[in-house]
Amino acid sequence: MSVAASDAVRPPIAAAGNAGSGTFAYCSQQYRVVFGAGTSARLGEEAERLGIKRALVLTTPEQQDLGRQLGAGLGDRLAALFAGARMHTPVEVTNEALRIVESRDIDGLIAIGGGSTVGLGKALSLRTGLPHLAVPTTYAGSEMTPILGETTNGIKTTQHSQDLVPDAVIYDVDLTVSLPPQVSAASGLNAIAHAVEALYAPDANPLTSLMAEDGIAALARALPRIMTGPADAGARRNALYGAWLCGVCLGAVGMSLHHKLCHVLGGMFNLPHAETHAIVLPHAAAYNAAAASEAMTRIARALRTDDAPQGLFDLAQRLALPRRLADIGMPEDGIARAAEMAVRSPYANPRPVERVAIQDLIAAAWRGDAPARH
Numbered sequence: 001m002s003v004a005a006s007d008a009v010r011p012p013i014a015a016a017g018n019a020g021s022g023t024f025a026y027c028s029q030q031y032r033v034v035f036g037a038g039t040s041a042r043l044g045e046e047a048e049r050l051g052i053k054r055a056l057v058l059t060t061p062e063q064q065d066l067g068r069q070l071g072a073g074l075g076d077r078l079a080a081l082f083a084g085a086r087m088h089t090p091v092e093v094t095n096e097a098l099r100i101v102e103s104r105d106i107d108g109l110i111a112i113g114g115g116s117t118v119g120l121g122k123a124l125s126l127r128t129g130l131p132h133l134a135v136p137t138t139y140a141g142s143e144m145t146p147i148l149g150e151t152t153n154g155i156k157t158t159q160h161s162q163d164l165v166p167d168a169v170i171y172d173v174d175l176t177v178s179l180p181p182q183v184s185a186a187s188g189l190n191a192i193a194h195a196v197e198a199l200y201a202p203d204a205n206p207l208t209s210l211m212a213e214d215g216i217a218a219l220a221r222a223l224p225r226i227m228t229g230p231a232d233a234g235a236r237r238n239a240l241y242g243a244w245l246c247g248v249c250l251g252a253v254g255m256s257l258h259h260k261l262c263h264v265l266g267g268m269f270n271l272p273h274a275e276t277h278a279i280v281l282p283h284a285a286a287y288n289a290a291a292a293s294e295a296m297t298r299i300a301r302a303l304r305t306d307d308a309p310q311g312l313f314d315l316a317q318r319l320a321l322p323r324r325l326a327d328i329g330m331p332e333d334g335i336a337r338a339a340e341m342a343v344r345s346p347y348a349n350p351r352p353v354e355r356v357a358i359q360d361l362i363a364a365a366w367r368g369d370a371p372a373r374h
Contacts, residue, residue: 024205027252031144032168035244037233040135040172043110044074050131050167052108054079056101058120060086063113063137066175070112070135080104085111087273088151088266089119097124106130111166114187115140115273122148122164134166137175139187139219139239140274141194141247144169147255149263156267165251171244173237181227185319186274188223188239191246192216192312193277197256198249199295200288202348208252209298211245216302218242223319256349258284261362264341269330276328278321279368282313283361286371291350309371324368335362 032049034042047055055077059067064083071078082097100106101124111121112135119142125132126148134143146164149156179187195212198204219242225235261284262276286309289296296308305311313323322328330338339359346353364372 025203026205026207030162031165033171033244034169035171035241037173037237039170040070040175041073043070043133043135043170044077046133046168046170047074047077047108047110050108050133052110052131052133053077054104054106055108055110056097056104056106056124057081058085058097058109058111058117058124059083059113060116063117066137067112071110074110077108079106085113085117085120087116088156088270089116089123089149091123091150091152094120094123094127094150098127101128101130108133111135111143112137114138115142115190118142118166119148119150121166123150125166126159126161126164129163132166133168133170135170135172135175136243138179138274139176139184139191139243139246141191141243141250144244144247145251147250149267151267154268154270156263158263171240173233173240176236176240177231177233179230181230182320183274184226184230184239185223185321186272186278188219188226188243189278189281189312189316189319189321190274191243192219192315193258193262193281194250195246196281196285196295196299196312197258198246198253199298200292200350201253201256202350203253204295205253208249212249213298213302215242215245215249216299218245220303220315223315227319254348256284256347257287257351257353260347260353261338261342261358264338265325265330265362268338268341269334271325271328271330275322276325278316279323279325279328280365282309282316282371283365285309285312286373287357287361288350289373295350309373313371325362325366326368330366332366335359335366338362 057067057071109121109132111117121132148159195215198212218238222235222239299308303311
């Protein structure tokens, strides 16, 4: 599939990790994707394909009307609607939904929404083994990954399992048109973060690196157009396409410093997920820039800039996103605590994760400084 945003033929650049030496491993995920406009009309058909006869539709409180609307297309297959999905997948919410699964004889899960709702679907599927069908309405990309982040008592932990990948995903461009521009922008930067880290992951490979660069380019071109014309069908299609690619990348290779920081900050301070990613991303990229030069070249090329971290920062500014962690609810006295938590069991990263440098990074993001290479 091609995308209008990627209109130049790009010479190959070796991927990070083992791919640069010509040795790599690539594992293809097993799932079904339906992409296009109006594809949510095929929800009943896809549920039937998975053998679902009594579906539990999952949404957030804000999207329960959409859940009812699409759920009506399931006919007799709709058994119940749970509209309690919340950010960071709190375990208590999962347990509440699990009681409905058990009491209503549910045999399949349909998550309609963004990362919070898809995360709840993953948590329920992991506990029950039930088939999971995802209908994303944002650019978060969770539907493409074997990763689940759950929060218990303010601590967010992650699990990795192929059983977490939804069995089928319906991407309907029409469902993203009503996504407010600011939410679209934050969600899109969240997706770009997946691709940025995929480019310097230790298990990067040429295929995911191609998808990562194309995904960044598609979103970087589409998001400013969405800000000025939310109903721009071409921009919406390209953004959803880019988000799909970025999600595939996150699902295929490992996470690094950026995602560790965002998991810590989100879990400790209940910060909004997408905005946290948008603020932290330029600083995490700057931290790793010297140790991941090939990745930075690809990112800069996708952004059509000379400096990848600054280009990410400038894109967030152009999209009028918050620039300071202070602006989204992080207390200043949490900087040192967050740094201490972030260096515990760090994810694989191209540059060593050092306590003092990480505290400086978080402090810069809290203040809203421009990204500085260290």
